[in-house]
Amino acid sequence: MKETDTKFLESAFKKYYFEHFDLIHVPQRTSEREFGYQKFNSGMTRHISVKDDKELHLLLMQNVPSDVYCSNAYYSFPNLPMNEKDWKEADLIFDIDAKDLNLSCRSNHTISICNECNQISKNSDQCSKCNSTKLEKKSLPCKNCIDASKTEVLKLSEILINDFSINKNDIQIFFSGNEGFHIYVYDSQFQQSGSRERSELVDYIMFNGAIPEKFGMKKFKPNRNSFPDFNESGWRGRFSKYVYGSKSKRSKIISELLVNGYSSFQKTLDDVSEKIGTKIDPNVTMDIHRIFRLPGSINSKSGLTKILCQDLEKFDAYSDSCFISEESVEIVANCPIEFKLKNKKFGPFNNEKVSVPTFAAVYMICKKLATIA
Amino acid sequence: MLALGQDEIAKYPFLADAGQYLKDKGFTLDQFGRDPDLKDLITKAYERIQVAADGKIYKSDLVGDQVSREAALPREVFSFLLAIVLLKLSGMHTLIKRFALAEARRAEKYLEKDLANISDESKKQLAIRVIDDLFSVQIEKIDDYFVIPVSDYLKHSINFHEREWKLINRHVENGQVFLTPHETVRLIRKELGTYINSKIVNAKTPTMIPGFEDHVNKLVMLSKKFSTFTVTTGEYPPCIKHAIDVLEKGENLPHSGRFMLATFLLSKGQSVQQIAPLFKNAPDYNERVTLYQLNHLAGTSGSGTQYSCPSCEKLKTQSLCFATSECDGIITPLQFGKKRK
Numbered sequence: 001m002k003e004t005d006t007k008f009l010e011s012a013f014k015k016y017y018f019e020h021f022d023l024i025h026v027p028q029r030t031s032e033r034e035f036g037y038q039k040f041n042s043g044m045t046r047h048i049s050v051k052d053d054k055e056l057h058l059l060l061m062q063n064v065p066s067d068v069y070c071s072n073a074y075y076s077f078p079n080l081p082m083n084e085k086d087w088k089e090a091d092l093i094f095d096i097d098a099k100d101l102n103l104s105c106r107s108n109h110t111i112s113i114c115n116e117c118n119q120i121s122k123n124s125d126q127c128s129k130c131n132s133t134k135l136e137k138k139s140l141p142c143k144n145c146i147d148a149s150k151t152e153v154l155k156l157s158e159i160l161i162n163d164f165s166i167n168k169n170d171i172q173i174f175f176s177g178n179e180g181f182h183i184y185v186y187d188s189q190f191q192q193s194g195s196r197e198r199s200e201l202v203d204y205i206m207f208n209g210a211i212p213e214k215f216g217m218k219k220f221k222p223n224r225n226s227f228p229d230f231n232e233s234g235w236r237g238r239f240s241k242y243v244y245g246s247k248s249k250r251s252k253i254i255s256e257l258l259v260n261g262y263s264s265f266q267k268t269l270d271d272v273s274e275k276i277g278t279k280i281d282p283n284v285t286m287d288i289h290r291i292f293r294l295p296g297s298i299n300s301k302s303g304l305t306k307i308l309c310q311d312l313e314k315f316d317a318y319s320d321s322c323f324i325s326e327e328s329v330e331i332v333a334n335c336p337i338e339f340k341l342k343n344k345k346f347g348p349f350n351n352e353k354v355s356v357p358t359f360a361a362v363y364m365i366c367k368k369l370a371t372i373a
Numbered sequence: 374m375l376a377l378g379q380d381e382i383a384k385y386p387f388l389a390d391a392g393q394y395l396k397d398k399g400f401t402l403d404q405f406g407r408d409p410d411l412k413d414l415i416t417k418a419y420e421r422i423q424v425a426a427d428g429k430i431y432k433s434d435l436v437g438d439q440v441s442r443e444a445a446l447p448r449e450v451f452s453f454l455l456a457i458v459l460l461k462l463s464g465m466h467t468l469i470k471r472f473a474l475a476e477a478r479r480a481e482k483y484l485e486k487d488l489a490n491i492s493d494e495s496k497k498q499l500a501i502r503v504i505d506d507l508f509s510v511q512i513e514k515i516d517d518y519f520v521i522p523v524s525d526y527l528k529h530s531i532n533f534h535e536r537e538w539k540l541i542n543r544h545v546e547n548g549q550v551f552l553t554p555h556e557t558v559r560l561i562r563k564e565l566g567t568y569i570n571s572k573i574v575n576a577k578t579p580t581m582i583p584g585f586e587d588h589v590n591k592l593v594m595l596s597k598k599f600s601t602f603t604v605t606t607g608e609y610p611p612c613i614k615h616a617i618d619v620l621e622k623g624e625n626l627p628h629s630g631r632f633m634l635a636t637f638l639l640s641k642g643q644s645v646q647q648i649a650p651l652f653k654n655a656p657d658y659n660e661r662v663t664l665y666q667l668n669h670l671a672g673t674s675g676s677g678t679q680y681s682c683p684s685c686e687k688l689k690t691q692s693l694c695f696a697t698s699e700c701d702g703i704i705t706p707l708q709f710g711k712k713r714k
Binding site: 081082083115133134135136163164165189190192193196197199200201202203204207208209210211213214233234235236282283286 | 523656
């Protein structure tokens, strides 16, 4: 990134931080958390302790980070090297990202930036100018991406609440600032679960690794009675609602399943996993030493803020998370796709000089689709 | 410590304090070596180990759940305690492991019977307490099922590689897992084995007792049967081949895939300099970052921790597993192609 662009982003981020201390707070049990941050064009600084809001705000003003993180884990000594921290427990966290949902809209709003010649083109596997295959993909997510992610969040909450008996008030949902949601679960029975245990939870939530026997199908002498009932709880219930469609079709569908046989049933399960499994990023939930984007901080992939969703249904990601100033700024934009921020449409821009509000300029520069004029 | 009745000690002899038990019964180890009537018990103890070494469960004199003859009970406990003495004297760790596992499975049978016992509430309660005391798993009974918190279930189930133990293949409701008595007990088999194993390992090794030598020598011979050596084909497992393929094509390999590849090759003895060029085709290749990260994984920089290759289970969750029939039940990619001879 050019220095003028970095300077511009830094000043826009600093202004945001200075004016929105009300949005940026240290989490509970602050002294047990590890903090970390990244500056523009620089590596990660982590293993930091922060005492309170004041100290955090000071850190933001002094360093003007591009990204700020905080551990979901609690340690005795959060500022020591990893193996001396003395891990105590960790909140359960989930990441739902539109890029993992195989959405059909995605190819329409993905841009390829060539690593060799910097040529920007609409989504492709090869650079349109130099044919290189070393491409960096940037997505400008659309409303459909956010809506689909919200659906996954709801699926996840349903499992957490019904299957794992997690109190609704102990679940917090944040927009990640880019193209998905971060979900936190506090005070659950899984606080002390290790990475391998959490990986089992992941498979459960994603519906990975199901065997036919558990869902009613046996290899030898299969029996109608062992298939799940329509109103069963847990995955057997969700399975039947999806596969039978309605209560009245149960009998007919079971006959079909029996005729098709065991190996075909395994395929049905794989299909169920794809269709109704919750699409979370397994790595995030399995990682018990992660430093996770701090709520209230800016996501440097977009310039948008990671922010709590009080009402998920009404939450408008590309307006409720945009806090950068409206002040007009001149940029050279090379953004072949239209996008919407704060209910205003921008682009497409074909390598042209334009005047746009700072928040839109920040968005495009963060996506490497514009530079300061 | 639980207060145990006579027949309970016979079922779960590892719960007894060995030294105290002998004293209470008025015996010393020397007597077993000398007294022709007691010497039979050493043979019995040896047989108990032999059965375990063959991977079978020792058939006791206890008939079913019932106390058979009064005299059978102490004999049952003695043969267990003497077996430990023999094992300690022989110093053969493979045998200790096998013995502990077989004894765990034997105890498992009794625990299961006691749990399922509907006529004798006290037996069931004892089984529940044994499980709680030793493994801090709190069991509650709901209808015909034993119910434990999901987090407790996972602590134990992650040691199993069979898919039926995956949480997705369990009845989960209200944060709890529903199990049959058989499954409940099976769940703690490994820990039971580990518990018995550690009890034996931590027991003091006595000096050789006259009269024990023959059986100890026989144990040393017996353990030779179990020494193995392995040969490796040297071929890479499919997950690693796939990762290399992706990189060669210049496609993006996720961070977790790069982690797997690097830790695998490091474990196989390759150097950071040998591995680094593999990543040259990655869309976001940066030599400085690659070397930094590889050195970090190798433990030559940073905290000095050497990272190990993820298990197959973990790779499955991360969609990095492309198992073929050749993988044949391995639990980490590092085991691929190794054959025991």
